[in-house]
Amino acid sequence: MNALLLLGSLMIFMALRVPVVFSLLLSSLIYVLFIKPVPIIVLAHRMVWSVESFPLLSLPLFILAADIMNSGRVSDEMFRFARRLVGHIRGGLGHVHVVVSMIFAGMSGSMSADMAGPGKVVMNMMISNGYGKPFSVGLTGATSIIGPIIPPSIQMILYGMIAEQSVGRLFVGGFIPGVIMGIFLMGWVYVFALKRNYPRDPRRASLLEIWESFRRSFWALITPVIIIGGIIFGIFTPTEAAVVAVVWAFIVAVFIYKTLGLKDIVPMIINSVTTTALILVIMGAASVFGWLMTMENVPVLLRDLVVGATDKQWVVLLLLNVAFLILGCFFDISAIVLVFTPMVIPILKAYQIDMIHWGVAQTLNVCIGFLTPPFGVGLFILSDMTGMTVAQVTRACAPFLIPLIASLLTITYLPEVVLWLPRIVFG
Secondary structure (H helix, E strand, C coil), rough: HHHHHHHHHHHHHHHHHHHHHHHHHHHHHHHHHHHCCHHHHHHHHHHHHHHHCHHHHHHHHHHHHHHHCCCCCHHHHHHHHHHHHHHHCCCHHHHHHHHHHHHHHHCCCCHHHHCCHHHHHHHHHHHCCCCHHHHHHHHHHHHCCCCCCCCHHHHHHHHHHCCCCHHHHHHHCCEEEEEHHHHHHHHHHHHHHHCCCCCCCCCCCCCHHHHHHHHHHHHHHHHHHHHHHHHHHHCHHHHHHHHHHHHHHHHHHHHHCCCCCCHHHHHHHHHHHHHHHHHHHHHHHHHHHEEEEEHHHHHHHHHHHHHHHHHHHHHHHHHHHHHHHHHHHCCCHHHHHHHHHHHHHHHHHHCCHHHHHHHHHHHHHHHHHHHCCCCCHHHHHHHHCCCCCHHHHHHHHHHHHHHHHHHHEEEEHHHHHHHHHHHHHHH
């Protein structure tokens, strides 16, 4: 009963459009003041303790690296290389959009950075080349979801810390699923391109042209190789990889492509600190709320409820996916990971579901919420970028949920897609 009151107060605050941080804190405060007294100092200690984690040091650094790599010529060179590779396929710029997002995902791990950086550039080019505004906007939203799947990934860092799993294994486990998402999206683009006769580049680029484009974009393209390669070969940890990513991005943007000056770095640092502060304060509030839910034995009750309902693992995976997809419609992505991951861990253990496998599947699942109404942040970003209403953006993105859900089901029910590469790399 107490747990229902705690969760119900949270839902009420969220329905009233109270920011997620204050919704979590206010519902927790109501609980400790009127339901089960807990010293306020204990809650403060819980908040501080939740953010005292070494892997969290990588959050501002990966955000900063994404901002630096998002500058001028870096995105331009990625675009030229991708166009040489796939521009000749029917719906060429749509395929280029997907490939650019896959490359940039290996640098940032941020949906917002992908959408506002290379995503915006390719989207505007698609619109001006006759692809239609709704199709271009919807594809931009869908391709941004690849960002947290292909490593590095901010959401995987949070999941790894909460579930006490290896961030390195999560990163490596997300690589093949990210490629599968790209293939599904390119297939979806091709279907629409044939139906609507979207344009393509008049000829296939020669090997010499592809090589020349690769040579010019080499310094940007090698960034994901450095990050993932360093983790795979044990040269540095995922947290240390974030430092390497910032240093490399700085060298590429300032000294090689010369698109940034030292004065341009300061606003980027401020942005990374501000974004990280927002994530950490949500994390602290979610930790308090999750701790109170644990005091009420909610995770164990949920496990017993599921175990009593079915003994089939595939049914449990389906139920978990449906539950997280619904949560994604109403909650902030970070809040979902931080509040609800501890609740499903007993269920995962009861059904012997691999935690790395579910971590990648859950990451894709909650990131789909970036594009689902009523609170999908991506919908509002795209609305601001394009001048379309949120309702129009929602309709534009809706068809692209089909390949995203197909990718989610593939990852969920073919666990080796996630686990094969980590086993090869880490044993």
